[in-house]
Amino acid sequence: MRQLTYVRAETIDEAIAAHGRAGAQARYIAGGTTLYDLMKLGIEQPAHLIDIADIQGSERIDTNGDRLFFGAGARMADVAEDRVVRRDYPVLAESLAKAASQQLRNMASVGGNLLQRTRCPYFRNGAGGVYPCNKREPGTGCAAIGGLDRGQAVLGISESCTAVSPGDWPVALTALDAEILLSGPAGPRSVPVADFYLLPGGTPHLEFAIRPGEIVTGIAVPKTDAGRRSTYHKIRDRETYAFALASAAIALSMDGDRVRRAHVALGGVATRPWRARETEALLEGQRLTRERALAAGRAAFAGARPGTHNGFKVELGARTIADAVMIAAERNA
Amino acid sequence: MAFEPNPDRPRIDARDKVLGKALFAADREVPGLLHAMTVPAAIAKGAIEAIDAAAAARVPGVVRVFTWRDFADIRETPATRGGGGEVPGYQPMKRPAIRHRGEPVALVVAETLEAAIEGAEAVRIRYRASDFTGWHDRPGAEREPVQTDRSAGDAPRALAAAARSIDVTYDHPQQHHNPIEMISTTAAFVDGKIVVMEGTQNAAAFKFGLAGMLGQDPAMLEASSPYVGGGFGQKNQLQEQTALVVRAAMLLKRPVKLVMPRSQLFHTATYRPFSRHRMRIGASEAGKLEAVLYDVEQQNSRFDQYASAHGEHVSRMYATPNWRSTNHRVRIDVQSPAQQRAPHEHPSSYATECAYDELAYALGIDPLELRLRNDGAIDPISGKPFTSRRLAECLTRGAKRFGWDRRTHEPRSMRSKDGQLIGLGVAAGAYKASMAPAVARLRVAADGSSYLAVTGQEIGQGMRSAVAAELIDVLAIDPDRLEIAMGETAAAPQHLTAGSWGAASAAPAARAAALQLRERLVELVGAERANGPAHEVLARARRPFLEVEVSHRGLDQPEAVMDRLNRGLPAPAGPDYERFTAFSWIAHFAEVHVEPTTCRIRVPRVVSVCDCGRVLNHRTAISQVRGGVVWAFGAALREIGEVDPRFGRVLNNDLADYVLPVNADIGDIDVELLDEPDINLNISGAKGVGEVAMVGATAAIVNAVHHATGKRIRHLPIRIEDLL
Numbered sequence A: 001m002r003q004l005t006y007v008r009a010e011t012i013d014e015a016i017a018a019h020g021r022a023g024a025q026a027r028y029i030a031g032g033t034t035l036y037d038l039m040k041l042g043i044e045q046p047a048h049l050i051d052i053a054d055i056q057g058s059e060r061i062d063t064n065g066d067r068l069f070f071g072a073g074a075r076m077a078d079v080a081e082d083r084v085v086r087r088d089y090p091v092l093a094e095s096l097a098k099a100a101s102q103q104l105r106n107m108a109s110v111g112g113n114l115l116q117r118t119r120c121p122y123f124r125n126g127a128g129g130v131y132p133c134n135k136r137e138p139g140t141g142c143a144a145i146g147g148l149d150r151g152q153a154v155l156g157i158s159e160s161c162t163a164v165s166p167g168d169w170p171v172a173l174t175a176l177d178a179e180i181l182l183s184g185p186a187g188p189r190s191v192p193v194a195d196f197y198l199l200p201g202g203t204p205h206l207e208f209a210i211r212p213g214e215i216v217t218g219i220a221v222p223k224t225d226a227g228r229r230s231t232y233h234k235i236r237d238r239e240t241y242a243f244a245l246a247s248a249a250i251a252l253s254m255d256g257d258r259v260r261r262a263h264v265a266l267g268g269v270a271t272r273p274w275r276a277r278e279t280e281a282l283l284e285g286q287r288l289t290r291e292r293a294l295a296a297g298r299a300a301f302a303g304a305r306p307g308t309h310n311g312f313k314v315e316l317g318a319r320t321i322a323d324a325v326m327i328a329a330e331r332n333a
Numbered sequence B: 001m002a003f004e005p006n007p008d009r010p011r012i013d014a015r016d017k018v019l020g021k022a023l024f025a026a027d028r029e030v031p032g033l034l035h036a037m038t039v040p041a042a043i044a045k046g047a048i049e050a051i052d053a054a055a056a057a058r059v060p061g062v063v064r065v066f067t068w069r070d071f072a073d074i075r076e077t078p079a080t081r082g083g084g085g086e087v088p089g090y091q092p093m094k095r096p097a098i099r100h101r102g103e104p105v106a107l108v109v110a111e112t113l114e115a116a117i118e119g120a121e122a123v124r125i126r127y128r129a130s131d132f133t134g135w136h137d138r139p140g141a142e143r144e145p146v147q148t149d150r151s152a153g154d155a156p157r158a159l160a161a162a163a164r165s166i167d168v169t170y171d172h173p174q175q176h177h178n179p180i181e182m183i184s185t186t187a188a189f190v191d192g193k194i195v196v197m198e199g200t201q202n203a204a205a206f207k208f209g210l211a212g213m214l215g216q217d218p219a220m221l222e223a224s225s226p227y228v229g230g231g232f233g234q235k236n237q238l239q240e241q242t243a244l245v246v247r248a249a250m251l252l253k254r255p256v257k258l259v260m261p262r263s264q265l266f267h268t269a270t271y272r273p274f275s276r277h278r279m280r281i282g283a284s285e286a287g288k289l290e291a292v293l294y295d296v297e298q299q300n301s302r303f304d305q306y307a308s309a310h311g312e313h314v315s316r317m318y319a320t321p322n323w324r325s326t327n328h329r330v331r332i333d334v335q336s337p338a339q340q341r342a343p344h345e346h347p348s349s350y351a352t353e354c355a356y357d358e359l360a361y362a363l364g365i366d367p368l369e370l371r372l373r374n375d376g377a378i379d380p381i382s383g384k385p386f387t388s389r390r391l392a393e394c395l396t397r398g399a400k401r402f403g404w405d406r407r408t409h410e411p412r413s414m415r416s417k418d419g420q421l422i423g424l425g426v427a428a429g430a431y432k433a434s435m436a437p438a439v440a441r442l443r444v445a446a447d448g449s450s451y452l453a454v455t456g457q458e459i460g461q462g463m464r465s466a467v468a469a470e471l472i473d474v475l476a477i478d479p480d481r482l483e484i485a486m487g488e489t490a491a492a493p494q495h496l497t498a499g500s501w502g503a504a505s506a507a508p509a510a511r512a513a514a515l516q517l518r519e520r521l522v523e524l525v526g527a528e529r530a531n532g533p534a535h536e537v538l539a540r541a542r543r544p545f546l547e548v549e550v551s552h553r554g555l556d557q558p559e560a561v562m563d564r565l566n567r568g569l570p571a572p573a574g575p576d577y578e579r580f581t582a583f584s585w586i587a588h589f590a591e592v593h594v595e596p597t598t599c600r601i602r603v604p605r606v607v608s609v610c611d612c613g614r615v616l617n618h619r620t621a622i623s624q625v626r627g628g629v630v631w632a633f634g635a636a637l638r639e640i641g642e643v644d645p646r647f648g649r650v651l652n653n654d655l656a657d658y659v660l661p662v663n664a665d666i667g668d669i670d671v672e673l674l675d676e677p678d679i680n681l682n683i684s685g686a687k688g689v690g691e692v693a694m695v696g697a698t699a700a701i702v703n704a705v706h707h708a709t710g711k712r713i714r715h716l717p718i719r720i721e722d723l724l
């Protein structure tokens, strides 16, 4: 067996200190649903695990102040089932409820969720070294480009990598302008979710704006009346237990029947959680019709660069946005 | 012979399975067990230049690293891997050559599974790669000559003369079985014999095929496979690792177990190959079939003989006076495909039943009506009558259950209240009614216990429940005190259980044994006192027990077939018998809803009506049909083995990316079994149900998608992008 050390931290400071002592080969572990999976696939090979699942208070959910707060250790299932979140921010609850399976949601943390890695099959099929992958082994090339690219991104891609950012929850957080709260050897800081995810560019192995040894402590979401008129609409290859082919997180503030403010983010189609500002601009100030919603959805894909088999994501993505906008608009504020 | 319908009864092994008492091969405890792990080849074709096992051997717990040099003496006999075929099969690790991606190139044996895995990851191999062909449309694919499969009349001429004709081509993708029970081999030593424990449909292959490969006397080998967690044809033969694990155990003189990881199974185990089906149909304006030309090509490995035999049932579906079917194989550098549930019948029914739907639309005839107009009592290929054929009844009863009469003919003409496009589709299927020889040893005791050893494999289909039904029917024995030995070469000769012949082979043998035991009771106590539960008769007669043994052959099978059984060779008969042709029949009706915007397809309801002869156990038979429909749903809308031809390898080789249906995908599946004994076929009146269950159901869904959307999609699976 490959040797590794394992420690349980009880406080954030203890975790950071343990990580500092262990060095580059250390990983925090929360629910383990991503990390153990990648270890079995031979993609992650940590030498030290620092278990943060038992950090006191890390599972705190607080919906009382002027922002929603989710401790990084809160379980996906607990946030998805939180009464206030479900009522006032269905986009958040649905993004979690439509992810993975109940068993996984019972284990997985909303902090670990932010750091899950792509489902690009060429990336995951790493053991044995058959497929070149710039993300797994920088500089080796990208097997997905020119290959079976049905699932690959059409937005935000580069010559080096077209892998989709897989998570649903980060898409909903992106729509609602969340902040990621971090703590590290140099103290606490916060990063807007929009800056937390990196485009692949020439360095697809760098995915998150997190520094060595830093720990996610929580997620803060500014409160907005758009939360009530919101939805996370996810289209996938089967009814449940699958990642998105295309998804849309929508939240709307309305003035009568006109859109005052639209929050639109996309999943399944882009290399990072994708804020669709073009769509937002076309919706704001307008009376909603399905045609208008569809036109606004199409605008999000003006810069799309499909490969061989994923061209359908452009039209599917636009229709997903349109359906989601109509679902959100019908919700009672 | 008049039969009382069997009452509803629970699956005889349900309790044991729920309690975890039914042990599957890899779950059995073996003292002193070593664990093995394979190293899969990283290239698709070429040679091994060097193997560096030093690091692997240094992993604590690793006992030995085996390479091709250790296994060079394993023989590729005509029965390699238990097929009993005419040419030797291919066994990896006999030579420093690679013939397909992922084949085992080293076997690491260790004291623990973890050490075996770590050792396997530490083996370094230097390859010399050669060019390979990864898909049938790539350079280097070797096209075999076209072979005529079946013909009747003069199909080309009749097609040319027909008033109306269509010419359509349907593609069927590669699919992988993925049974829940992983493929595994455990080799142990008991009383001086080698006992191989492996979930298999063919324990006989382990006694005889393996003996040939290892140069052993078959008497020194026994196979034990009392339960199988899903076979579906993937467990028809020895696996690529079987001989390697057994040889390793022999060399180490210790028991060894290997559970092949699922990701490797996509490259070592069998699968359903890609196939392309061209259908040309000629018909009269009134929809009478006049000619069918049906041509199939099927992808294959370079080295095995898996036939493309797609014409067998489709040629008998309808009264087609002029028929010609042909097959040809295209060979490329992959592991061998082989049977997967309804191996040829599922793809061929998909293609032909969709084509008949296209014909119905070309003629403006209701697709159900088209099928009824072409029903026939005589096999158009042989001119013989069918042992039984209630296809028309399946269609008409199914139509009624389903509410076919509310269907409007025009595509896109039906909508739900919430705006979904509704499509209703029909298709029919058949599967050969085969039988194989079987031996049954039955012992009934005065204390109420009984024991049956029989030829047959319990592969989850419910064969134990089927044979128990016969013992209960004839002898009124207590099922709770009945022990059934199946899949044990030490208990009775074993035969491949496949091709839906299992129940129709074992149940008649069990029934014959029960009838013989009843006769012995009559001899013992006289006809008047021999009635009632057999053990009570014995108790009254103060006889501790009675034992009988019978050999039962399939219809028209000669005495000599028992010799094949005793040598472990496949010996099924049918569907072409001396005086009859025999098939099970089924009709499927599917309702699909297509979302108009993002085009998600749902199947809220399927109705299936099946003529599978006498029903031995309603729960297991109905469950077979439901399972078959779920498979067909998966084939229609979910499953595909995605091969990247640049690498010659299945990319989605795990259950996360190989998209199978989940519970939330499956709607109501309403099953009716006609339960009419087929007395022409065997004394149990039984025909198969496990395979026919699936045949045609995919076409019903695809036809319903056309009815909903007006689109003919001629490949599978149908996905969102096909309808956007």
Ligand SMILES: Cc1cc2nc3c(=O)[nH]c(=O)nc-3n(C[C@H](O)[C@H](O)[C@H](O)COP(=O)(O)OP(=O)(O)OC[C@H]3O[C@@H](n4cnc5c(N)ncnc54)[C@H](O)[C@@H]3O)c2cc1C
Binding pocket: A027, A028, A029, A030, A031, A032, A033, A034, A035, A036, A037, A052, A072, A073, A076, A098, A099, A100, A101, A104, A107, A108, A109, A110, A111, A112, A113, A114, A115, A116, A166, A167, A168, A169, A214, A215, A216, A217, A241, A242, A243, A244, B656
């Ligand atoms: C079969 C399957 C299906 C799935 N389907 C979906 C789906 O449909 N949609 C979806 O969105 N997700 C899906 N997921 C992903 C799932 O949501 C994530 O695996 C999960 O959210 C990760 O949380 P975790 O607590 O288990 O993380 P872990 O596995 O414990 O950690 C993940 C990563 O984050 C790091 N980490 C964890 N917590 C912290 C922290 N507080 N600070 C810093 N680093 C940290 C770890 O070091 C590790 O690198 C699926 C997963 C599986 C296995």
Ligand code: SF4
Binding pocket: A118, A120, A121, A122, A123, A132, A133, A134, A135, A136, A141, A142, A143, A144, A145, A160, A161, A162, A163, A204
């Ligand atoms: S798309 Fe990215 S993750 Fe996928 S193979 Fe290419 S480089 Fe690797």
